[in-house]
Amino acid sequence: MLRRALALVIVSLGVACAFLLARPSAPHRTGASSATVAPLGSSTVGIEQKLAQMPLSFEQNAGQTDSSVNFLARANNYTLFLKPTEAVLSAYAPTDRKHPARTALGSAAVRMRFVNANENAKVEGEDNSAGVSNYFIGKDPKTWRTNVPRYKDVRVRGLYDGIDLLYYGKDRELEHDLIVAPGKDPGVIGMSFGGAAALKIDSAGDLVVGLKNGELRLRKPKIYQHQGEKLAAVDGGYVLRGANQIGFSIGKYDPSQPLVIDPVLVFSTYFGGNGGDGVSVVIESVALDASGNIYVAGITSSPSFPLKSPFQGTVPADACGTMAAPAMCLLGFVSKFNPSASALIYSTYFGGTSDEEEADSVAVDANENVYVAGNTIAADFPTTMGAFSTTFVAGTCQESPQFEFPCREAYVAKFDSSGASLDYSTYVGSVGDTAIFGSRSLVVDSSGHAFLNGNTSSTSFPTTPTAFQPTCILAVEDGNLCFKAFVTELNPAGSGLVYSTYLGGSGEDNGGQIALDSTGLAVVAGGAQSTDFPLVNPVQTTPSQGFFAKLKADGSGLVFSSYFGGPQNSNTLIEGIALDQNDDIYLAGLASGPFPTTPGAYLTSIPPTLTQPAAYWYFRPTWAEVVLMPRCRWRSTRHSRFTSSGKPARLTFRW
Numbered sequence: 001m002l003r004r005a006l007a008l009v010i011v012s013l014g015v016a017c018a019f020l021l022a023r024p025s026a027p028h029r030t031g032a033s034s035a036t037v038a039p040l041g042s043s044t045v046g047i048e049q050k051l052a053q054m055p056l057s058f059e060q061n062a063g064q065t066d067s068s069v070n071f072l073a074r075a076n077n078y079t080l081f082l083k084p085t086e087a088v089l090s091a092y093a094p095t096d097r098k099h100p101a102r103t104a105l106g107s108a109a110v111r112m113r114f115v116n117a118n119e120n121a122k123v124e125g126e127d128n129s130a131g132v133s134n135y136f137i138g139k140d141p142k143t144w145r146t147n148v149p150r151y152k153d154v155r156v157r158g159l160y161d162g163i164d165l166l167y168y169g170k171d172r173e174l175e176h177d178l179i180v181a182p183g184k185d186p187g188v189i190g191m192s193f194g195g196a197a198a199l200k201i202d203s204a205g206d207l208v209v210g211l212k213n214g215e216l217r218l219r220k221p222k223i224y225q226h227q228g229e230k231l232a233a234v235d236g237g238y239v240l241r242g243a244n245q246i247g248f249s250i251g252k253y254d255p256s257q258p259l260v261i262d263p264v265l266v267f268s269t270y271f272g273g274n275g276g277d278g279v280s281v282v283i284e285s286v287a288l289d290a291s292g293n294i295y296v297a298g299i300t301s302s303p304s305f306p307l308k309s310p311f312q313g314t315v316p317a318d319a320c321g322t323m324a325a326p327a328m329c330l331l332g333f334v335s336k337f338n339p340s341a342s343a344l345i346y347s348t349y350f351g352g353t354s355d356e357e358e359a360d361s362v363a364v365d366a367n368e369n370v371y372v373a374g375n376t377i378a379a380d381f382p383t384t385m386g387a388f389s390t391t392f393v394a395g396t397c398q399e400s401p402q403f404e405f406p407c408r409e410a411y412v413a414k415f416d417s418s419g420a421s422l423d424y425s426t427y428v429g430s431v432g433d434t435a436i437f438g439s440r441s442l443v444v445d446s447s448g449h450a451f452l453n454g455n456t457s458s459t460s461f462p463t464t465p466t467a468f469q470p471t472c473i474l475a476v477e478d479g480n481l482c483f484k485a486f487v488t489e490l491n492p493a494g495s496g497l498v499y500s501t502y503l504g505g506s507g508e509d510n511g512g513q514i515a516l517d518s519t520g521l522a523v524v525a526g527g528a529q530s531t532d533f534p535l536v537n538p539v540q541t542t543p544s545q546g547f548f549a550k551l552k553a554d555g556s557g558l559v560f561s562s563y564f565g566g567p568q569n570s571n572t573l574i575e576g577i578a579l580d581q582n583d584d585i586y587l588a589g590l591a592s593g594p595f596p597t598t599p600g601a602y603l604t605s606i607p608p609t610l611t612q613p614a615a616y617w618y619f620r621p622t623w624a625e626v627v628l629m630p631r632c633r634w635r636s637t638r639h640s641r642f643t644s645s646g647k648p649a650r651l652t653f654r655w
Contacts, residue, residue, distance in 0.1 A: 054341075054342075054344070055152070055168070055169035055170055056073045056074075056075055056080075056168070056169025056173075056174060057073060057130035057131070057150040057151065057152060057169065057344065058071040058072070058073045058082070058125060058130075058150060058151045058152075058153070058154045058167065059071060059072050059073065059133050059148050059149075059150050060125055060148055060149050060150075060151070062145045062148045063143070063145050064133075064135045064137070064145050064148065064349075065081065066081075068083055069081045069082065069083055069088075070082050070083060070084070070123040070154075071123065071125065071151070071154050071167075073169070073174075074300065074301075075169075075173075075174065078090060079301055080174060082123065082154055082156075082167060083123070084117070084118070084119055084120065084121040084122075084123055084156060084159075085113060085114045085117040085118070085119055085121065085156075085159070086111060086112065086113045086114070087111075087112045087167070087174075087176070088109060088110070088111050088112075089109070089110045089112070089216070089265075090109045090110075090301075110193065110209070110211065110216055111193065112191060112192075112193055112265075113191065113192050113193075114159060114160075114165070114189070114190065114191055115190035115191065115192050115245060116188070116190060117159050117160055118158050118159060118160065121156050121157060121158045121159050121165075122156070122157040122158065123154065123155070123156050123157075124154070124155055124157070125149065125151030125153070125154055125155075126151055126152065126153040126154070126155055127151055127152040127153055128149045128150065128151050128152075129152065129343075130150035130151055130152050130344060131150050131343070131344035131345050131346050131347065132146075132147050132148055132149055132150060132345075132346045132347075132419075132420070133145075133148040133150060133346065133347050133348070133349065134146045134147065134148065134346060134347070134348040134349070134415075134419050134420045135148070135348075135349050135350070136348070136349070136350040136351075136382045136413075136422050136425075137331065137349065137350065137351060137352070137382065138352060138353065138380045138382060139352075139380045139381070139382055139383065141382075144382070144422075146420035146421070147418075147420050150344070152168065152169075153166060153167065153168045154166070154167040154168075155167075159178075160184075160188050160189060161184060161188070162180065162181035162183070162184030163178060163179065163180050163181065163184055163186070163188070163189065164178075164179045164181075165177070165178055165179070166179060170264075173264055173265060174264070174265040175262060175263070175264050175265070176262075176263065176265070177260050177261070177262045178260070178261040178262075179258060179259075179260055180258060180259040180260075180261070181258060182255060182256050182257055182258060183255055183256070186248060186250050186259060186261065187247065187248075187250075189247060189248055189261070190241060190245055190246070190247050191245065191246050191247075192244050192245045192246075193209050193216075193244055198210035198243075199240060199243070199244060199245075199246060200240075201237070201238050201239075201240065201246075204219075204220060205220030205237045205238065206218065206219050206220055207220075207238045207246060207263075216265070217265075218238075218263045218264065218265055219263060219264040220237055220238070220263075221236070221237065221238070221248065221261050221262055221263040222260075222261075222262040223235070223236045223248075223250065223251075223253075223259070223260070223261050223262070224259075224260055224262070225253055225254060225257050225258065225259055225260070226257070226258065226260075227257075234250065234251055234252070234253045234259065235250075235251030235252070236248055236249050236250040236251050236261075237249055248261055282298045282299045282300070283296050283297075283298040284297055284298040284299065284358070284359060284360045284361070284439060285297045285298070285359075285360060285361045285362045285439035285440075286362070286439070287362045287363055287364050288364075289364045289368050290366060291339065291368075292339035293336055293337065293338060293339055293345070293368070294336070294337040294338070294339065294341055295334060295335070295336050295337075295362050295364050295370055296334070296335050296337070296362070297332065297333065297334045297335075297359040297360070297361065297362035297372050297374075298332070298333060298359055299330055299331070299332060299333070299357065299358055299359065300330070300331055300332075300333050300349065301329070301330060301331070329351075329353060329354065329355060329357070330351065330354065330355055330356065330357045330358075331349045331350065331351040331357050332349070332350050332351050332357050332358060332359030332372065332374050333347055333348065333349045333350070333359060334347075334348050334359065334362055334370055334372050334415065334419065335347040335348070336370070336419060345419075346418065346419040346420070347419075348370075348415055348419040348420070350372075350382055350413060350422075350425075351376065351378065351381060351382070352376055352378020352379065352380040352381035352382070353378055353380055354376060354377045354378035354381075356375070356376065356377045356378075356406070356408065357374070357375075357376050357377075357378065357381075358374040358375045358376070359372050359373075359374040360373060360374045360375065360436055360437060360438065360439065360441060361373045361374070361436060361438065361439055361440060361441040361442040362439075362442070363442050363443055363444045363450070364444075365444050365446070365448060366446060367417060368417035369414060369415065369416055369417055369423065369448070370414070370415045370416075370417075370419065371412065371413070371414050371415075371442060371444050371450050372412070372413050372415070372442075373410065373411065373412045373413075373436055373441055373442035373450075373452055374410070374411060374436065375408040375409070375410055375411070375434075375435045375436060376392075376408065376409060376411055376427075377392075377394070377406040377407070377408055377409070378392065379391075379392040381411060381425075381427070382413075382422065382425055383411075383425045383426055383427065384422055384423075384424045384425050384426070384494070386424075386493070386495050387424050387425060387426035387494050387495060388426040388427075388428070388462075388490065388494060388495055388496055388497065389426050389427040389428065389429075389462070390426065390427070391427070392409055392427060393409070393427075393429070393430060393431055394406070394407035394408060394409040394429055394430070394431065394432065394433065394434065394458075395407050395431050395432070397432070397433050397457070407431075407432055407433040407434075407457075408429075408433050408434060408435045409427045409428070409429035409434050410427070410428040410429050410434045410435055410436050410452065410454055411425065411426060411427050411428060412425070412426055412428060412442065412450050412452060412490060412494065413425040413426075414448075414450070414494060423494070424493060424494030424495070425494070426490070426494050428452060428462075428488060428490075429456065429458060429461065429462075430456075430458040430460040430461050430462060431458055431460055432456065432457040432458030432459065432460070432461070432482070433455075433456065433457045433458070434454065434455070434456040434457070434458055434461060434486075435454055435455055435456075436452060436453070436454035436455070436511075436512065437454070437455070437510075437512045438512040438513055438575060438576075439576075440512075440513045440514060440515065440576060440577055440578075441453050441454055441511075441512055441513065441514060442514070443514050443515055443516050443522075445516055445520050446520075447492060448492035449489055449490065449491060449492055449498060449520075450489070450490045450494070451487070451488070451489050451490075451514055451516065451522050452486075452487070452488045452489075452490070452514070453485065453486070453487050453488075453511040453512060453513060453514035453522075453524045453526070454485070454486055454511050454512065455483070455484070455485055455486070455510045455511055455512070456472075456482065456484060456486050456502075457481065457482050457483055458472075458482060459471075459472050459474075459482045461482075461486060461500075461502065462488075462497060462500055463500045463501055463502065464497050464498075464499045464500050464501070464555065466499070466554060466555070466556045467499055467500060467501035467502075467555050467556065468501045468502075468503070468534075468551070468552075468555060468556055468557050468558060469484075469501050469502040469503060469504070469534075470501065470502070471502070472484050472502050473502070473504060473505060473506050474506070475506060475507050475508050475529075475530075476506055476507075477507065478507075478508055483504075483507075483508035483509065483510075484502045484503065484504040484509055485502070485503040485504050485509050485510055485511030485512075485524070485526050486500065486501065486502055486503065486511060487499075487500070487501055487503055487511065487514070487522060487524055487551060487555065488500040488501075489522070489555065498554075498555070499554055499555025499556070500555065501551075501555050503524070503534075503549070504528070504530055504533060504534075505528070505530025505531065505532040505533040505534065506530055506531075506532055507528070507529035507530030507531065507532075507533075508529040508530070509526065509527065509528050509529060509530050509533060509547070510526045510527040510528075511524060511526040512525075512526050512527075512575070513525040513526060513574060513575065513576060513577040513587075514577065515577045515578055515579045515585075516579070517550070517579055517583040518579075518581070518583055519553075520553065521550055521551060521552070521553060521559065522550070522551045523548065523549070523550045523551075523577065523579060523585060524548065524549055524550075524551070524577075525546070525547065525548040525549075525564075525574045525577045525587055526546075526547060526574060527545055527546060527547070527573060527574065528543070528544065528545060528546065528547040528563060529545070529568065530543075531543045531568075533547055533561070533563065534558065534561055535561050535562060535563070536549075536557075536558040536559070536560050536561045537559075537560040537561075537562075538560070538561065538562035538563065539562040539563075539564065540562050540563045540564055540565075540596070541562075541563065542563060542567070543563055543567070543568050544563040544564060544565040544566060544567060544568060544570070544572055545565055545566070545568050545570065545571065545572040545573065546563065546564045546565035546572045546573065546574040546587075546589065547561065547562065547563055547564060547574075548561075548562060548564055548574065548577070548585065548587060549561035549562070564587070565589070565591060565595060565596070566591055566593050566594040566595040566596070567593070567594060569593065570591055570592070570593030570594050570595060571590070571591055571592040571593055572589065572590075572591045572593075572595065573589045573590050573591070574587050574588070574589040575588055575589045575590070576588030576589065592606075
């Protein structure tokens with residue numbers, strides 16, 4: 001739920017040099033990775049816009065979906081499957097963008113079939129410059145598929161006698177040209193959409209395919225012939241042939257020359273969304289390597305081919321992976337793009353059979369190896385031999401006697417620079433719910449150690465013997481249950497823990513943000529409900545809903561730890577962290593109540609106009625910027641700075 005709140009960015013300088021010099025001399029890696037996390041602000045919005053504008057590309061089926069399918073493609077809010085005489089579009093629309101599996105799902109599979117066409121037509125890709133795909137789905141490596149080629153076009157040769165079909169993408173929409181050879185009859189072309197689809201031709205000449213949850217639209221076809229370097233338009237359009245079939249009416253043309261019929265498929269009205277509500281891809285995290293290549297991680301639908309015809313309708317979320325609703329399963333993904341986001345290098349998909357697979361945070365090391373962290377409820381999540389934990393043990397969680405749900409377990413996976421080799425993959429958790437949230441929950445140092453910051457309700461979460469908090473301090477006011485942040489460091493092979501510790505007091509405390517200083521020490525931030533959160537050399541001792549802390553190299557203690565923000569009823573929430581070359585700490589978050597500011601700051605209080613009901617904010621943190629949802633009226637940032645002695649120097653709103 002969106003909060004009525006002032007979005008902010010908090011900027012602070014690091015603790016006193018004396019604290020760093022007093023740090024224990026336990027051995028650890030020096031220097032953080034040279035790769036960077038992309039700022040999740042206007043630059044990320046720009047990346048998302050560029051990705052949304054990239055044309056469709058078509059994956060060759062190498063076993064990642066049903067064997068009857070030749071190629072598949074992912075559009076804004078549907079997945080497309082191509083067969084010799086059929087194009088099948090599978091889509092679903094969650095009511096909750098972040099957790100689609102937890103709410104009612106509408107799903108559909110629409111079959112666009114060419115009537116009386118050649119079932120043995122040859123289907124082949126053209127122009128394989130669209131990158132590659134990799135699939136790591138399930139535990140069995142024999143089912144994994146790597147270096148699957150992606151093509152810009154797909155041609156069906158001999159769909160009808162003397163008629164080819166060419167699929168290609170333009171502005172994220174599907175176009176398909178029917179190319180009629182000289183002397184051949186375009187009147188043989190027919191298309192059907194299944195018995196449950198209602199067809200009509202509107203006043204603009206578009207074909208409208210009515211579905212239960214929306215509509216599919218094929219724009220009035222462009223019909224033309226080439227005359228030298230020019231195109232000569234030919235009159236024509238759709239004609240209905242019975243209740244569920246259409247053909248084409250063609251005006252006068254030169255039958256000695258090829259004829260092109262070009263409909264454009266528009267799926268954006270399906271479920272009433274434009275691709276932002278209907279989910280095919282949700283980007284959760286962005287990172288950059290030293291060369292400027294862009295890595296995005298997030299959630300997408302599985303490539304399972306819809307088997308129920310003609311469209312699936314609404315089905316329960318727990319039907320994921322069944323014959324009734326195979327396309328509802330989700331996968332995590334990581335994609336690599338060139339620095340201008342104009343070309344895809346690879347997309348790697350991974351996960352188990354589950355409707356709750358998430359890839360929430362991505363990091364990249366100096367060798368362009370990619371690390372992804374997220375959450376899963378799948379017992380068949382792909383793990384690797386020798387990894388720290390290869391068995392799902394989270395079990396079932398219960399919010400009330402009437403409401404049980406699968407507990408999540410966090411994971412960390414490392415892919416090589418090609419995205420085609422899974423170097424390691426491991427669960428991180430135990431009995432109970434363990435999860436990470438936020439785009440900066442994972443960070444990697446220059447030696448390949450992966451650091452994770454998240455939340456757990458498990459009293460048996462794996463910790464190390466000398467950890468700062470090896471056991472969970474139970475939350476007394478929450479029924480003596482465990483609700484704690486955790487900080488975990490994995491070794492470079494992903495086979496064991498360097499350290500792992502709970503972090504919190506006797507209340508409910510949440511992790512979620514992590515960065516490394518120049519010496520490899522972890523700096524974390526999150527939310528605090530405890531009034532006894534452990535403090536070391538604090539900037540602020542008054543309990544607040546926010547905290548930040550730096551851990552010692554072996555995880556045995558804190559270099560510093562502090563509350564930060566307004567009082568515990570102020571809705572302070574820290575949602576982003578970064579460090580600069582001086583180890584200055586930048587925090588980002590939101591607040592809707594009192595918040596500490598300093599004299600001379602640009603803005604020391606919330607403007608009254610920002611407390612009006614219309615000011616609903618969706619927060620996305622950057623180093624110095626917050627980006628809002630389009631419906632919102634305001635942009636706002638907040639800067640906070642601490643002197644080298646750890647005292648506030650500048651705390652300010654900016655809007």
